[in-house]
Amino acid sequence: MTALGPLALAPLTRDQAVEVCTWRYPAPYDCYDMTDADPDELADPxxxxxxxxxxxxxxxxxxxxxxxxxxGWAYDDTALDTGGGLHPDLVGQGLGREAIRAGLTYGRSRFAPTAYRMTVAGFNERALRVVRSLGFERVGRFRAPTGVRYEVLVRPER
Known part of the structure; x- marks a missing residue:
């Protein structure tokens, strides 16, 4: 539970997808903007x-x-890829750990993966610190076609 209340996950609705597509992050985090995404695709289960x-x-x-x-990375099916984001007004307020933990718990009950994999921009020290604190270990690094360097981290399911 956060100061905002208990966290919950549910399939994204179209209205929520439209809202996510308006979120803009300050540089260098603007690589996470989803302003070009199609809300209908995001809302598709x-x-x-x-x-x-x-x-x-x-x-x-x-x-x-x-x-x-x-x-830019040679992904395989040995782990369930997971990612996410917080509303730009909430970034940097210490919610990341609980947000990711809620996602992992939800993913465990819904998908039962043998491992999770996250791909995090190399400059995003906050996210990397949180992900590592949750038991993820780096398995590689690469530069995406956009020029941004990324780290690939994996955590076996317990």
């Missing part, structure tokens, strides 16, 4: 996107599956 809410309010999202992959 096959996309793997889920709303992260606190007290019924949309505070972020989590994704499960291929959407968590970044072009």
């Amino acid at each position: 096959a996309s793997g996107f889920h709303a992260l809410t606190a007290g019924g309010r949309l505070i972020g999202f989590r994704s499960f599956g291929p959407d968590g992959r970044v072009p």
Whole structure:
């Protein structure tokens, strides 16, 4: 539970997807902007996107599956890719750990993966610190076609 209330995940609705597509992050985090995303695709259950809410309010999202992959790495199916984001106004307020933990718990009950994999921008020290604190270990680094360096981290399921 956060100061905002208990965290919950549910499939992303179209209205929530439209809202996520308006979020803009300050540089260098603007590589996480989803302003070019199609809300209908995000809301399609096959996309793997889920709303992260606190007290019924949309505070972020989590994704499960291929959407968590970044072009430039040789991904395989040995782990479930997961990613996500918080509303730009909530970034840097210490919510990341609980947001990711809620996603992992939800993913465990819904997908039962043998391992999780996250791909995190190398400059995003806050996210890397949180992900490592949750038991993820780096298995590689690469530069995406956009020029951004990424780290690939994996955590076996317990």
